[in-house]
Amino acid sequence: MKKKDLLTVIVPCYNEEAVLPETIKELSQVMINLIESSQINTQSKLLFVDDGSKDKTWNLIQEYSKSNNLVTGIKFSRNYGHQNALLAGMTTAVQYSDMIITIDADLQDDINAIYEMVAKYYEGIDVIYGVRNNRKTDTVFKRRTALAFYGLMSKLGVDIIPNSADYRLMSKRATEGLLSFKERNLFLRGMVPLVGYPSAKVYYARKERFAGESKYPLKKMIKFALDGITSFSTVPIKLITNLGLVIVFIGICLFIYAIVRKIEGQVTVGWTSLMASMWLIGGIQLICLSVIGEYIGKIFTEVKQRPRFMIEEDIYSDKFKC
Numbered sequence: 001m002k003k004k005d006l007l008t009v010i011v012p013c014y015n016e017e018a019v020l021p022e023t024i025k026e027l028s029q030v031m032i033n034l035i036e037s038s039q040i041n042t043q044s045k046l047l048f049v050d051d052g053s054k055d056k057t058w059n060l061i062q063e064y065s066k067s068n069n070l071v072t073g074i075k076f077s078r079n080y081g082h083q084n085a086l087l088a089g090m091t092t093a094v095q096y097s098d099m100i101i102t103i104d105a106d107l108q109d110d111i112n113a114i115y116e117m118v119a120k121y122y123e124g125i126d127v128i129y130g131v132r133n134n135r136k137t138d139t140v141f142k143r144r145t146a147l148a149f150y151g152l153m154s155k156l157g158v159d160i161i162p163n164s165a166d167y168r169l170m171s172k173r174a175t176e177g178l179l180s181f182k183e184r185n186l187f188l189r190g191m192v193p194l195v196g197y198p199s200a201k202v203y204y205a206r207k208e209r210f211a212g213e214s215k216y217p218l219k220k221m222i223k224f225a226l227d228g229i230t231s232f233s234t235v236p237i238k239l240i241t242n243l244g245l246v247i248v249f250i251g252i253c254l255f256i257y258a259i260v261r262k263i264e265g266q267v268t269v270g271w272t273s274l275m276a277s278m279w280l281i282g283g284i285q286l287i288c289l290s291v292i293g294e295y296i297g298k299i300f301t302e303v304k305q306r307p308r309f310m311i312e313e314d315i316y317s318d319k320f321k322c
């Protein structure tokens, strides 16, 4: 593989005026080091995506872009959310870049891991996940909920790398693969493993937010988690089927019990038929619902129009090309 590939670092920003000057300074230094040691192309850039900020974020990006050749930006017309900001950055950068790194604006993720990511990229690895090796800087609540969330996701059969956020390097072909996923409800950290290709992890310690406040309040976090579960799994629908089966089983047992009681002549009039029908009908209704649910689940996976395969190597076409 030829060296000096073009790197674009994508930084989503929502009301980040407090951290931007420092972020630009530190990230620029990393880029300069990489350019000077001939590890990346001199055209490599920092791409700041302003996600409809209400403060001076965009003015800052514009000003810095005049004095600092590394700084570029795109601006959203309104707030579309973190995941869409990342996607827009990738869509814009992929045409010119050989590798793309996404990182939050608040410097919580250790930017020194970028050197290791780039080195691994040159070893031929397509996706390099930044994984935090501690969560000491998170609140106990965030740590517990994150742990429970990753546990639940893996039980639901969704393959995500625990403790990896949206800090990662992706090669051009992996980014193009990711962009061919046409779904609207984005949960990038679940989608990236689906792209496949060789991958590796780089560990780092997560720091406190450098300045400003978290842009992910509890409400946004819950929505994000629910999006993750419902965009990736139809297991909740299957749970309804199982519940329906259990209730029908209970219904049958109660039916037999009620008949026995009736034969013994120890019941009030009407009790037997009420008992038996209530549970049976309840169970049958649940099963019917889940059958409909199964079809909705199928429609749900169809409308996403995810690519059905991604070819890593193709000797057939290569032979025609030479």
Ligand code: UDP
Binding pocket: 011, 012, 013, 014, 015, 016, 051, 079, 080, 081, 082, 085, 103, 104, 105, 106, 108, 213, 214, 215, 216
């Ligand atoms: N962000 C964004 N749009 C939003 C919310 C957040 O672009 O609607 C960006 C934010 O500027 C930051 C990153 O997403 O660069 C992660 O947000 P934050 O650090 O506030 O999340 P936390 O680390 O608290 O989970």
Ligand code: MG
Binding pocket: 104, 106, 108, 209, 214
């Ligand atoms: Mg943060």
